[in-house]
Every structure is written in C-alpha cells, then in structure tokens.
Amino acid sequence: MTAPPHEAHPAGPGRALPDTQQGMRRRNLARVMHTVSAEGPLSRAAVASRIGLTRAAVSTLVDELIRTGLLEELGPERPGRVGRPGSALAVSARGPAGLGAEVGVDHLAACAVDLRGQVRARAVRYGTHRGRSPEPVIEQLAALVRRVVAEAEGEGLWPAGLAVAVPGLVARDARTVVRAPNLDWHDADLSALLPADIPLTVDNEANFGALAELWLGEGTPRDFLHVSAEIGIGAAVVVDGLLLRGTRGFAGELGHVPVWPDGPACPCGGRGCLEQYAGEKAVLRAAGLEPGEDRVGLLAQRAEAGDEEVRRALRAAGTALGIALTGAVNLLDPEAVVLGGALAGLAPWLLPSLRDELARRTAGPACPVSVSELGPEGPLLGAAHAVVRAVLDDPAAVAERG
C-alpha cells in the first residue's frame, strides 16, 4: 500500500492500461471477496449467480481464495435446500487483519480488525501530546501497535497493513504530516517511526472518520460531507463512495472557509475563518470557560444544566457552521451532511441554529444534517477498515505477500 486507498481515481476507458486475462482474474477475485463479505455465508453457486460468472469460473477463484486463507468453508449447508448441498463460504476470521491507529491530541489508540469487520484487539493510552515532538509520541504509538499485533497474532491473524489517523494535513505520499497545528507538528515523516515490515498509510482523521461513516454507518449515502472536530474543524468530502482528496491531499479544510471575512485574524493567515467562531478554543472563550481536560464534556454538561452563556456560544457556533456549510453545499451538492467527532456530542445545542441558517440560505429543500453514531471511535475504526477494504479490493496482492 504505497498510495492511500479509496481515492477518486477511476480507471476509465480513457486510460491506456492493458486489459489482460491476468487483470480480469484479479478483479474477479475482488468481486468474489466483496460478494461473500457483503452477503455471506454463500454457496459457490450463489456467488456465481450474484456476480454473473459460471459456477466453474467461480470455483477456480474460490479455491485460490481458500488456499491463501482469505475465504473459509463452513462445511455442508443444512439440508432442505434445492439441489446438491454445497459448502457455504465465509470470509476468513483468521489470516489478514487491518491495523488502525490514531494520534489524538489527548490520546493514542490502536486496534486490529479482521476481514469480517470484527475488532479483535485494541489498546488505548491517554495523555496530552500538545507541543511534544513527533518522535516520542510515535514511539509510544508503535508500542501500542506492537501490543495489538501480538494479541492479534495469538488469534491466528497477521497484519495486512497499518493505517494511522492524525489530526492534521497529510501529504499525498500518505506518510508525511505536513501540518498538525494542535500538535505543533510540521513535515513529520511517520514512515521511519512505525514498524517497517507492515505497509503504512497515514491520513487525516476526518478522512478516516468519513470512511467509517460510509462503511459502518446506518444508511449513510454515497455522497456526503462529513464534518468533524476535535480542536480544529475538519471535513471530508465523499463522492460516490470515494474520498475527494485534492491535489496536495488537503481537501476538506472547512475550518478555514471564511465566514465573516472581516472577522478576527486566524493563524492560517486569513480572517473570520470558521474556526474563529466554531473551533473549540473560540467556543470556550465565548462561553467564558478556560481550556482544560475534557472540554467537550464540560461544554455539554454546562449546556445540559441550562447555562445560558454556554448555550449562546454553541448557538453562535452553529450559526457559523451553517454559513460555512451553505457555501460547501452550494459547491458540492451532497446528499447529506454528517456531524462527527466532538461535534456529535454538542449536536443538541449546535444543530437548531445550524439547520436554521442552512434552510434560510437555500432556495429549495435544505440539505439534511445528521449526527454520527460512531462518535469519537470513527477515525480509528475507519483506519483499520481501510486496510481491510484494501484486502477485499485486491486479494491477489495480499496472497502474493501473505
């Protein structure tokens, strides 16, 4: 995995790539894996009818996937079905696993997810990383990852790749954290600091949060804008089920969309950016609170208790979000906006003014805004599932390595 998976890079007929028997086999292996993953357990005949290939062709593909440990046979199907009983196929619960890891501002986490999507190992470590240099933080993360790997290996799994979510801008090399203002990291190359024997992908936490929403959320559409916040405000644009990354990999910088262009100066160089009104620091200031531990919890608790100053601050943040999202919705025409991360916990007080603003600035019906049910787990799960998806998308590559 040298490039980030799930990019908007369709291989259309305009590309002069050879379309060979070998390429067809690879794609058909992926179709079998995806079909069994989404609908299994299934017999070979059921797989064949679903993907439109002959039973014989499917059997050859399935045999290869069983041999390389990606599929397993559950034994003969229970009687009572029509025809000769076939053996039901399922995605293997052993074999390759996706490793996810997260660098939060106040915590580190790692987990292993098997091909069936089950979390099989997990480790978390709390403590702030503000102003710490990348090396010791990443060393601690590497220790968590090793712990998770050891635990997963004990269950017959092996790591197919590691994906790391970070709260910052990541270059398209999927290794370099170009800028993570809340950690004060600049141009930090993570590849030297994590296990060298496992293929590595680094990405922005909003991107992995959006992918988690897409893959694991209930009824998430394939075109949506995922807005997430920890300390800054990030967003991820998903178009037809693929992340829009941008030329440098920096797409989704909602926090620096100008809201009131003559407003307060922002460290980004601009004025009146969304973060100046709806970022954590701005909201705490407007609510008359001091930055400290569990700031979102504190805001939610005060708002719940009826603190009018806090409620007013959150209403104002919702209004600013509504203005920035009006621009985003006009540009992108998504099917929905989903609020995740810290925003999800504050949604009861942000949403009314946000929705009002969006509705009164929109000619037709306003774009629906919903709240993520994955909450702060999203980016970590999205990272691990990105690795799992990469295996399903090209099982032949894993078989070659495995």
Added chain:
Amino acid sequence: MTAPPHEAHPAGPGRALPDTQQGMRRRNLARVMHTVSAEGPLSRAAVASRIGLTRAAVSTLVDELIRTGLLEELGPERPGRVGRPGSALAVSARGPAGLGAEVGVDHLAACAVDLRGQVRARAVRYGTHRGRSPEPVIEQLAALVRRVVAEAEGEGLWPAGLAVAVPGLVARDARTVVRAPNLDWHDADLSALLPADIPLTVDNEANFGALAELWLGEGTPRDFLHVSAEIGIGAAVVVDGLLLRGTRGFAGELGHVPVWPDGPACPCGGRGCLEQYAGEKAVLRAAGLEPGEDRVGLLAQRAEAGDEEVRRALRAAGTALGIALTGAVNLLDPEAVVLGGALAGLAPWLLPSLRDELARRTAGPACPVSVSELGPEGPLLGAAHAVVRAVLDDPAAVAERG
C-alpha cells in the same frame, strides 16, 4: 446516451459487475480509439505496443473499428522505417460527429465536431431570450441544429448525439432545466423539443465550459475549479478529469456561496451571496451603468479607458470572488482555478484583487488562478466534444447504432 457522460462514477472492484470477455473487448476497442485519437496516425504495431496487447489482438479490434467507420487507413507508411511497412491508422474524418448546442441569454448556437475534433459546421443566432418561454426558443435552436446536421451530412458525417449547454441548473436526467433564473425557466423538459432521433444530453454551461478547458485547454490540470459567468456566476469542479456533479446535479453553485453573510438579500433566499458582489447586475450597478447589450464589452471598454468607478467596481468584484474562492480552495484543494466566460474578458481588472485576497487568506502558496483561452466558445465546444468523447469511450455502442 441516457445519462450524462463524464461523471465521477468509477466502476471499481467493489461493484459486483461481471467482468466478461465481451466487456473486455468493449474496453479494448475504447483503448484503441483513444490511443489513435491522441497519438495517431499510428501503425497497428505501434498501437499494440502502446496499449500492451498483441499485434494480432489489436488487428482484430482495428478491423472492427474500420468496418464500422470509426478508424480509417491512410495507406502504406512512408518507407525508411524498420520492418514491414504497415498502413497508418487515423480516426475517421467521416462517420459519427458530435453535435453541440448552446442556449445563451442573448444568443443560440450549434455546431458539429468530427471524431478528430475539427468543427465541421456551425450556426449562430443572436437575440435575447430573457422572459421568453422555452418552447419557441428551443424551436429556434432545433432549426439551427437541423441546419448544422444537414451541412455535416453533406460531408459524410452523421450525428452520434446532441449535447446542449444551458445557463441554469440541470437535473441528473440530463434533460430537465430545473432553474435558469436569467431566462426565467423552471422545470423545462428539453427532450420533447429537440430532434427525437438523436441521443440528447442537457447540461449546465459551466460544466461544458470546464470540459472544454480540460480537453482543449493548453496544460489544463486534471483537478481544477472552472469559474464562469454570463449573468450569474457558475463553477464546475473537475476531479481527476471527471466532473463532480452532486446528488441532484447542482454542484458548482459558487454564485450562492455566502461572502458577507449579512449583506444584501439574494433571490436564492440567502444574504450576501457572491452574485450580490460579482454578478453582472451588481457590477453594473456599482459602476453606475445601466444593463443593456454587450454589458461585458462595455465594462471592459470603460475600464480600459481608465474609468475609475468601473475599475473600483471590478476590483470589489475581484475581492468578493477571492473570498468565495478561498472557501472553495480550502474545501477542494484544486491544482488551479481557471476563469472562463465573461470573467475572462474582465480578468485584467478582476485578477489583481482576486489573487491578493486568495493569497492573504492562504497559509502556504496560494492556488494559481489563470484565464481561459477559449473564452465564450467554451461551453459550445465542450458540448460537442462531450459527444465525441462518448464515442471514443465506447465505440462498440456507436457501431451497434450506426
């Protein structure tokens, strides 16, 4: 052509579509067409080496494309080359042609472009359509199209499809103009009004303008934001060479991005939208001029002559564009912004303040802003070339119809 071409709809391995010999043949026919189109004239051997198939496989494909009139042989290659002389292949200058048409606020146009990309017939009609109902306007357009078709048929071409550019929002059915405020059209279905025997696609003029920029512009990147203006301000988002359309087909509504959110009311329901500062009406008002014929020409002429009021109005419009584009660039991270349509003619007076605003609101190097060289021709050419591209993308479909 029942769906708009060139959408961001990659057929990734996640889709359970059968990958058959037949599908492979179709895709390889497309590869041959695209290769000869981009690099021809080429011998069969040269095509084979470029697309990575055997000479025999390519010969079979080429024979089929010659039989259906999409490729032609130019006769034996000139001697002096190594090996047995082969016959050079070129895309046919007869056979299928793309028809483009445009409904402007003050003009109608139609043209025919052959598979080599040459304009072979063209017709224009001037006169304002403001406040006219769609039927008589489209009847006039249909007459222009018939004239162009007759002319093209006289040269051995036949229409493979018709694409119509309109200044408004078009539904994803690629037939219904949902809203064209400057024509005062609402939910106008164009399919009944144009030649029924020719496959029809209707799309927003900014989208076709962007495609023209992508396909015909010098050095246009594959990721860019195309900003265009006639009377309203539209934009088109191109990601990896594909248009981002949005759920309803309405993506790219830059004109209704809030710039100063407490500014003047906009007919869209919002306040302080970009069109309130940089739309034609707003600029004319700020410049103290009356709306009339050739408004852009008048503005350019006055600005050129040193009229300080006009220059100030254009500077202010550039500032508003810069603020709106800061938001768009933060969200999309495009490689470039290209100004087309009427904006191109006013660029000398808009660009300095636009670029200033973008630069001072951006932390790193600002996104480069350039000016289209296609000018007002873009949407019409983009429409005709969209049909030509659809033929190159699936020559088998044309052969079945032709």
